[in-house]
Structures are given as structure tokens and as C-alpha cells.
Amino acid sequence: MPLPAPLPEAPEGGTKAGFIALIGAPNAGKSTLINQLVGTKVSIVTHKVQTTRSIIRGVAMHGAAQLVFIDTPGIFKPKRRLDRAMVDTAWGGARDADLIALLIDARKGIDEEVESILKRLKGQSAPKVLILNKTDVAKREKLLDLAQAANAHIEFEETFMVSALTGDGTSTILDHFAGKVPDGPWLYPADQPSDLPLRILAAEITREKLFERLHQELPYISTVETERWEARKDGSARIEQTIYVERDSQKSIVLGKRGQTVKAISQAARQEISDIIDAPVHLFLFVKVRENWADDPERYREMGLEFPK
Numbered sequence: 001m002p003l004p005a006p007l008p009e010a011p012e013g014g015t016k017a018g019f020i021a022l023i024g025a026p027n028a029g030k031s032t033l034i035n036q037l038v039g040t041k042v043s044i045v046t047h048k049v050q051t052t053r054s055i056i057r058g059v060a061m062h063g064a065a066q067l068v069f070i071d072t073p074g075i076f077k078p079k080r081r082l083d084r085a086m087v088d089t090a091w092g093g094a095r096d097a098d099l100i101a102l103l104i105d106a107r108k109g110i111d112e113e114v115e116s117i118l119k120r121l122k123g124q125s126a127p128k129v130l131i132l133n134k135t136d137v138a139k140r141e142k143l144l145d146l147a148q149a150a151n152a153h154i155e156f157e158e159t160f161m162v163s164a165l166t167g168d169g170t171s172t173i174l175d176h177f178a179g180k181v182p183d184g185p186w187l188y189p190a191d192q193p194s195d196l197p198l199r200i201l202a203a204e205i206t207r208e209k210l211f212e213r214l215h216q217e218l219p220y221i222s223t224v225e226t227e228r229w230e231a232r233k234d235g236s237a238r239i240e241q242t243i244y245v246e247r248d249s250q251k252s253i254v255l256g257k258r259g260q261t262v263k264a265i266s267q268a269a270r271q272e273i274s275d276i277i278d279a280p281v282h283l284f285l286f287v288k289v290r291e292n293w294a295d296d297p298e299r300y301r302e303m304g305l306e307f308p309k
Contacts, residue, residue, distance in 0.1 A: 016065040018181025019057075021097035021126075025113040028103045029133040033164035034058045034071040037174060040193045040276070059188050065178035066186040070097060099180055100128045101173075102156075106138035109146050110153075118153040127180065130156040131173065136163040198277065199226040205276075206241055206269040206285070213265050214253060222250065227286075236280035239273070244290040254287045262287060 022030045038058035060067040102121060104114055121128060130150050132143055147159045158176055162169035194201065207224040228240040243262075245251050255262050262285055270283040 014064065014183060015186050016178070016181045017068065017184050017187050018065075018098035018177075019068045019070055019096065020099045020101055020177055020181075021070045022101050022103060023117065023121075024103035025105070025108075025111070025117065028105045029164040030071055030103050033103060033131070033133065033162070033170070034069045036164050036167050036170050037067070037069060038193050058194050059192055060174060061190055062174045062178040065181055066188065066190070067174065067177050067181060068187060095124065097126055098182060099177060100124055100126045101131050102128060102150075103131045103133050104146065104150065106132045106134045106143055106146060106161075109142070110149055115153075118150065121154055128154060128156050129176065130159045132159070132161045133164050135161045135168065136166055199229055201276070202226050202229075202239060202269075202273050203241060205272050206243070206265065206283075209265045209268040209272075210243060210254070212268070213261060222246075222254075234280075236282060237273075237277065238282045238284075240284045240286070242286045242288055244288055246289065246291055248289055251287050251289055 022034060024030055035058070038060045058069045058071060060069060100121070102117065104110070108114075110118070130147065132138075132146060135143060143161055147161075150156070151159065160169060160173050160176070162173065164170070203224040203226045207222075210222065210224065222243065222245050224241055224243050226239060226241050228238070230238040232238055243254055245254060253261070254265075256264075266283050266285045269285075270281045273283065274281040
């Protein structure tokens with residue numbers, strides 16, 4: 001999706017702005033939905049669970065309202081330190097929001113993970129809405145039963161049924177949130193779709209391509225960092241990134257035979273980054289082993305996560 005066109009100055013009749021936390025189990029479709037609502041990519045989308053790690057904010061303009069969506073990490077039962085940091089970050093995003101939207105995969109329904117989220121949501125004071133996703137592949141009877149079951153746990157203010165993939169039903173969500181956020185000045189420039197720095201967004205895009213290519217072979221704990229970004233005189237950007245893995249065997253997987261795998265990842269990432277910044281990109285990827293990086297507090301700070309004790 002292209003970047004949205006620059007918008008006019010704030011209307012004279014007054015403006016509104018607020019934060020909406022999008023929470024749910026891994027792979028409920030949060031990243032796809034937030035990209036759809038914002039109108040451009042601000043969060044990575046993969047088939048691999050637990051890929052959103054930090055709070056990524058997408059900014060959507062709807063009339064006089066600026067809606068700042070918080071794409072939180074998927075909430076799941078944490079097993080490792082990184083898992084705990086991601087889950088803590090997700091609930092922290094919910095606590096700080098003006099509104100909370102719970103997204104449920106309509107095909108899966110209320111499983112153990114969703115039930116756990118519903119129980120904890122009762123303690124959150126912000127107004128809550130329910131969004132049932134993947135209506136394009138779920139049966140209507142199941143949607144109605146699921147909406148009733150979820151509202152039996154918590155009385156949601158509204159229930160929406162959408163397809164984050166196709167965008168069906170998403171305009172209704174924007175209408176609702178625009179009417180609910182408080183009066184106040186816009187928090188970001190009207191033409192800025194995210195508060196995510198380009199260096200980090202570029203790294204996230206490469207990480208997405210990495211998982212798309214190697215989702216069966218590579219642990220989600222792998223990470224990507226943008227080491228250098230140079231704006232060149234001809235308008236292009238030279239970007240150097242490092243893919244960090246934990247073991248030599250993983251490095252071999254990322255590189256592939258004669259470097260073909262990392263080359264394909266680079267080509268896919270380069271094209272998407274170029275589309276987003278609307279300029280040619282020269283992307284150089286390096287693969288390095290960084291043992292036990294998931295126990296390094298500095299890595300957590302770089303991802304916007306609190307280091308759990």
C-alpha cells in the first residue's frame with residue numbers, strides 16, 4: 001500500500017486524538033488490521049507467531065480525529081525472558097490506552113489463550129470493543145455465536161466483524177473510534193503514518209522477509225538491526241543491516257547455498273523499503289552470530305521492551 005497523501009492542517013472546528021490498544025492472541029491478525037486501518041505498512045505480517053515484539057504505533061486520520069493505534073505483541077503464555085517482556089509490553093499498552101480493542105480470530109474462536117485474555121481484560125478500566133476478524137473465511141452462524149460468547153465474559157461497548165485482509169468492515173471501526181477519542185490536539189503530523197523511525201521500520205521489513213522465507217527453519221528469536229543509513233546525492237539510500245542469530249547452524253540457514261537465501265531476502269526487503277520511502281534503495285545484509293542476545297538488556301531497550309527481571 002502506498003503512503004497516504006499529506007493531509008490539510010487541523011480543522012478549525014476542533015480536533016480529537018487518542019490511543020487505541022489492539023490486543024489479542026498471536027496471529028489473530030492485529031498487524032494486518034493496523035496496516036489496513038492506517039493505509040500503509042507500519043507493522044510486519046508473517047505466518048509465524050509472536051513476531052510483533054514492541055509496541056508499534058500506527059496513526060490513522062479520520063475526519064477531525066487522529067487515531068493512534070498501538071499494535072501490541074500477541075498475548076500468550078510466556079516461557080522465556082523475551083516472551084515475558086513481550087506480554088508485559090502488551091498489557092502495558094492496554095493500560096495506557098484511551099480505548100481497548102480485543103481482536104479474535106473468528107476461525108479459532110475462544111481458545112485457552114483468548115479466555116485468559118478475557119479474564120484479565122475485566123481489570124482494565126478503559127472502554128472496550130470486540131473485533132471478530134477473518135469474516136471472509138468464517139461462517140456467519142459461528143460469528144454470531146462467538147460474539148455472544150465473548151460478550152458473556154465482558155460486556156463490550158460494540159462488536160465489529162471484519163476482514164483485516166480485505167478491509168471489509170474496517171471503515172466502521174474508524175467511524176466508531178473517531179467518535180470516542182477525546183477532544184485535543186493531534187499528537188503527530190497529519191501525514192505521518194507511524195512514530196516508528198525509518199531505520200527500525202526498515203529492519204522490521206527485513207525481519208518479515210526473513211520469516212516469510214524461513215518460517216519453518218528459523219526461530220522467531222532472530223532479529224535484524226539497521227547499522228547504517230546513508231542518503232546519497234542521487235536521492236537513493238544505502239542501507240546496511242545485520243541479521244543476528246544465536247548459532248552458527250542458523251547462520252548457514254539464513255545464508256543458504258552460495259548465499260542465495262540471503263540474496264532473495266535482501267531483494268524482497270529492498271523492494272518494499274524502496275516503495276515506502278519512494279526512493280531507490282541499495283540494501284546490504286550481513287549475518288552474524290550473537291549468542292544469548294535474548295538475555296542482554298541492551299537488546300530489549302533497542303526493541304522498546306522492558307527487560308524483565
